[in-house]
Amino acid sequence: MIDRKILNSLFEYTEIEKEQKATHTFIEDLPISAIDIDQSYHNAAPTLNQSLFKHNAVYISKHNRFADYPRHTHEFLEINYMVTGSCKQIVNGEVVTLNAGDILLMDIGCPHSVHELSEDDILINLLFRDKDISLDFLGSMHSENSSVFEFFLNISLKNKNKRKYFIFPHNRDITKTMDQIIDEYYLQRPYAYPIINSYLKILLSKIMRYYPLPTNQIKDYRQKIILNIIEDISKNYIDITLPDLAKKYGYSENYLSSLIKEVTGKNFVQLRTQHRLKEARYLLKSTDFPISEISQLVGINNKNSFYKKFKEEYGCLPSEIRDSSKRKNDLQSSLKGLI
Numbered sequence: 417m418i419d420r421k422i423l424n425s426l427f428e429y430t431e432i433e434k435e436q437k438a439t440h441t442f443i444e445d446l447p448i449s450a451i452d453i454d455q456s457y458h459n460a461a462p463t464l465n466q467s468l469f470k471h472n473a474v475y476i477s478k479h480n481r482f483a484d485y486p487r488h489t490h491e492f493l494e495i496n497y498m499v500t501g502s503c504k505q506i507v508n509g510e511v512v513t514l515n516a517g518d519i520l521l522m523d524i525g526c527p528h529s530v531h532e533l534s535e536d537d538i539l540i541n542l543l544f545r546d547k548d549i550s551l552d553f554l555g556s557m558h559s560e561n562s563s564v565f566e567f568f569l570n571i572s573l574k575n576k577n578k579r580k581y582f583i584f585p586h587n588r589d590i591t592k593t594m595d596q597i598i599d600e601y602y603l604q605r606p607y608a609y610p611i612i613n614s615y616l617k618i619l620l621s622k623i624m625r626y627y628p629l630p631t632n633q634i635k636d637y638r639q640k641i642i643l644n645i646i647e648d649i650s651k652n653y654i655d656i657t658l659p660d661l662a663k664k665y666g667y668s669e670n671y672l673s674s675l676i677k678e679v680t681g682k683n684f685v686q687l688r689t690q691h692r693l694k695e696a697r698y699l700l701k702s703t704d705f706p707i708s709e710i711s712q713l714v715g716i717n718n719k720n721s722f723y724k725k726f727k728e729e730y731g732c733l734p735s736e737i738r739d740s741s742k743r744k745n746d747l748q749s750s751l752k753g754l755i
Contacts (some may be wrong), residue, residue: 422602425444426538432445433481438645440615442485473613473616474543474544474597474609476598478540479533479540481535488528488529492545493521493522493524493549494521494522495522495542496519496520496542497518497540497594497598498517501538504531505528505529506529507522507527512583515586515707517588518583519594520584522581523567524571526581549572549620554568554616562624562628564628567582568620571637573680575638584623587622587626597615641665642680646680647708653691653716654692656712658672658684690729691729692716696722697730699714707738711747
C-alpha cells in the first residue's frame, strides 16, 4: 500500500485542480516544451515528447481531477494506475473503464483521452521510454507464447504493434510493486532512481508473469535466435565471438552477422561492446578499481578505444561517471551525519 502521507498528499488539491473544480475546464499542466502539435493535420492530437525525461528514466505524475483531459498521444510508453475510485477513457478509439487497482498499459503513439475525475478518483501516470525495454532484459524473460512479451519485443525491435494497449485487472502483487515505485518517487530517499528503475523491470516482469495472455507462438524464427544470442552475449560478453555463436547455432558467420544486423539494427561487435560498456559503467559507480583496470576487466584492452566508445554510448567520459558517483556518495554520507 502507498505510504499514508503520500496517499493523503495525492488527495490534496493542486493549484490546477482548484481551478478545474471551479470551471470544469481543462488546464494544461505540462510545459510547452513537452508538447508537439503537427500543424499539417487539422485537429491533430498533441504529442507529448521525451523532454520529460531530461533527468530521469521514469516520470510520474498525478492526473489532475475535475476536467476532461483532451485526446493526445505520446513518444513514450505510458502506464495508468487507478489508485482509488474509477475512470473512463477513450483509448485508441475504444471506451475503457479502470477501477481501483487496475493498470492500463499503452504503446507509443496510442491516442487517448480521460473523462473528468471526481473527488475520490486518484489516477497515477507512469511514463517510460522504449529504450528502457532492452533486448537483454527480454532475452532473460524469453516467453514464446505471450502477447504481452510480443508487445514489448516489438517495441524493442522498433516494430509496430497491432494491439496498442492492455488492461490488467487488479492484482495485489503487481500493485504492491507499483505502490513501491510511487513511494520511492515521492519520498526521494537516497538511491531512489536506481531503485525505481529496478522496480520498473520487476513491474513489467510481474505483468508478464500474471498476464501471459496466450497468443500464437512467435513465428519469426529470427527473433527466437536473436533473443538467445542476446542472452549469450550478456552472460559471456568478455570472451564471446561471432564464430562461437555461428558454431552453436549451426549457421555461417556471414549469415548470422546479417541476421543480427537486420533484426536488432546493430552488428555483433556493437551488441557485445554495448554489454561491455554497461558493465564498465556499473563498475565505475560501485568500485574503486582504476579505469584502466575496468577497461581490461570488461574485455576492452585498448584504453583509447575504451574512452572513445564510452563517450559515444553515454555522452561523457568514464572519469565523469566516477566523479559524479563519488559526489553523490559524499553528499549522502554528509546527510547521514546530520541525522
